[in-house]
Amino acid sequence: MTxxxxxxxxxxxxxxxxxxxxxxxxxxxxxxxxxxxxxxxxGLKHTERxxxxxxxxxxxCTAPLEGxxxxxxxxxxxxxxxxxxxxxxxSLRRLPAGGxxxxxxxxxxxxxxxxxxxxxxxxxxxxxxxxxxxxCPSGRRDWVAEVSVVAPGxxxxxxxxxxxxxx
Amino acid sequence: MTSAVAMAFVTxxxxxFGHCAAMCGPLVGSLALAAAPLGTRxxxxxxxxxxxxxxxxxxxxxAAMGLTGSFVNVAGRLAGVQQAVAIAAGVLMVLLGLGxxxxxxxxKRLEARASxxxxxxxxxxxxxxxxxxxxxxxxxxxxxxxxxSWTVFLGAxxxxxxxxxxxxxxxxxxxxxxxxxxxxxxxxxxxLRARTVLVRAGGALVALLGVLFLLxxxxxxx
Numbered sequence: 001m002t003x004x005x006x007x008x009x010x011x012x013x014x015x016x017x018x019x020x021x022x023x024x025x026x027x028x029x030x031x032x033x034x035x036x037x038x039x040x041x042x043g044l045k046h047t048e049r050x051x052x053x054x055x056x057x058x059x060x061c062t063a064p065l066e067g068x069x070x071x072x073x074x075x076x077x078x079x080x081x082x083x084x085x086x087x088x089x090x091s092l093r094r095l096p097a098g099g100x101x102x103x104x105x106x107x108x109x110x111x112x113x114x115x116x117x118x119x120x121x122x123x124x125x126x127x128x129x130x131x132x133x134x135x136c137p138s139g140r141r142d143w144v145a146e147v148s149v150v151a152p153g154x155x156x157x158x159x160x161x162x163x164x165x166x167x
Numbered sequence: 168m169t170s171a172v173a174m175a176f177v178t179x180x181x182x183x184f185g186h187c188a189a190m191c192g193p194l195v196g197s198l199a200l201a202a203a204p205l206g207t208r209x210x211x212x213x214x215x216x217x218x219x220x221x222x223x224x225x226x227x228x229x230a231a232m233g234l235t236g237s238f239v240n241v242a243g244r245l246a247g248v249q250q251a252v253a254i255a256a257g258v259l260m261v262l263l264g265l266g267x268x269x270x271x272x273x274x275k276r277l278e279a280r281a282s283x284x285x286x287x288x289x290x291x292x293x294x295x296x297x298x299x300x301x302x303x304x305x306x307x308x309x310x311x312x313x314x315x316s317w318t319v320f321l322g323a324x325x326x327x328x329x330x331x332x333x334x335x336x337x338x339x340x341x342x343x344x345x346x347x348x349x350x351x352x353x354x355x356x357x358x359l360r361a362r363t364v365l366v367r368a369g370g371a372l373v374a375l376l377g378v379l380f381l382l383x384x385x386x387x388x389x
Contacts, residue, residue, distance in 0.1 A: 083242050083317075111186040113178050113318030132238055134317035137190070137253070137383060 056080070056145060056163035063147075067157035069095035071147050073103070075131075079166040082135040090119050090127040090147060099151040101127040106144050110136060133165060141165045171326070172338045175319055179342025182315050188346050190313065194256055194380070195347045196354035197263040197373040198301065200366065203358020209297050210358075214351040216298035220305020222340030225316065226333050228309075229323040233332015238324035242317065245310065252310040253384035259304075260377025267358070267370025309340075 036042045054061035060074035070093040075086055090101050104116040112134065119127035133143060145161045198217060202210040232241050319339040323332035358366060 083239065083246070085239050107314075110314070111182040112314045113182060113316075113322075114174070115318050115321065132321055134314050134321065135312065136314045137312040138314075139383070139386075 053162050056161050057165060061161050063159040063161060065095075065147075065149060065157035065159045067155065069093065069149065069151070069157055071101075071149065071159050073145065073147060073161055075145070075163060080133070080163060081167055082133045082165050084132065086131045086133065088117065088119060088129050088131050091125065092127075092149060095149065095157075096151050096153075099149055101147065101149050103129070103131070104146045104148065105131065105133060106146070107136060107140060107142065108144060110138065110140060112136065135167070141167070171322070171331075172334050175322065175335045176338040176342040178315070178319060179339040180345065183343040183346040186315050187313075187343050188350055191311070191347060192350040193373060193376040194260055194308070195351045197260050197267070197377070198304075199351040199354030200267045200358045200369055200373060201263040202297070202301075203355050203366075205297060207355060207359065210355045211352065213297045213301040214348060214355075217301040217305040217308075218340075218344045218347065220302040220307075221309040222305075222337060222344070224306050224309025225336040225340040228320055229336020229339075230329050230333035232320045232324035233326050233335075234329040236324055236327040238321045241324070242320070249310050249312045250384060252307060253312055254381060256308055256311055257377050257381030257384055260380055261374045262377075264370045264372070264374025264377055267373060268367045269370070
């Protein structure tokens with residue numbers, strides 16, 4: 001090995017050691033005392049106390065709309081199956097009458113293409129439409145339904161729902 | 168309609184860089200790796216022929232969806248065929264991978280002794296091929312189950328029109344081509360420049376991915 005190669009390797013090693021040392025030094029200066037005695041156990045308890053997110057695959061779900069109002073969404077027939085025609089029903093609360101409602105289906109972290117349906121208003125104040133969820137060959141069964149409501153004179157308000165399909 | 172076709176193209180183009188490159192990239196890469204010994208021009212011509220076949224199938228399915236106006240009915244009829252195609256794709260990948268790993272030479276010796284037509288056929292598949300062989304391969308593998316293409320076929324059914332459904336699926340297929348061609352070109356480059364041991368290792372990896380394709384087609388979720 002040449003003297004130059006030894007010098008370069010020595011410099012690289014010295015730089016790495018220096019960076020590690022500096023990181024330890026800075027971390028020791030900005031370190032904060034733990035405010036919870038058993039943070040791991042506390043974290044587990046917090047997760048246990050948190051209610052499970054509503055699954056449209058199990059029944060209707062209600063969620064607040066960002067920007068005000070509330071929407072209840074229901075998809076049937078249940079259990080929800082892919083590649084079958086589904087009926088989507090929505091009802092709005094604490095929103096001015098009228099407006100347009102659409103639902104976009106997607107899968108987190110998996111590009112499934114644009115799948116958006118517009119719900120038509122019914123006489124009883126609800127909205128409904130037909131949808132099809134396609135099968136993901138990877139075997140994933142977790143979908144997200146994002147409801148978008150455009151009320152007269154207001155910007156779009158959205159709410160997200162999770163839904164699990166059985167196949 | 169123009170905006171829907173443009174949207175389908177953009178869906179294919181943007182979606183393919185993440186989705187198709189990951190899901191179908193190994194298959195396209197294995198075809199390119201196997202065809203690399205034929206030379207750059209013939210290998211790329213083969214890939215173009217493969218994509219032309221795949222897009223032809225997309226257009227045909229899009230047209231059928233548009234004509235019937237029913238995604239559920241057409242998709243239901245295709246379900247069994249698609250599973251068979253997924254299994255065939257897995258088998259093809261295993262063979263191409265084993266071919267790149269150097270097993271086709273061994274089969275050639277066996278073929279000379281046994282004169283087996285089946286062995287000759289298997290060896291032919293292992294060695295990939297040019298455009299005349301890859302166009303029909305693309306036609307068949309265009310039926311591979313894919314969430315992204317299904318959503319576009321859903322849109323094609325929504326048009327309720329044969330020409331519009333065909334155009335939508337055609338635009339989508341064209342949109343997916345650049346990213347998959349890039350993957351294929353990378354496979355060709357590896358096949359041409361890499362040392363034998365690297366190509367063999369790549370072939371073994373492709374064969375392994377083929378097994379994963381097969382397991383997925385068989386419904387084993389990994």
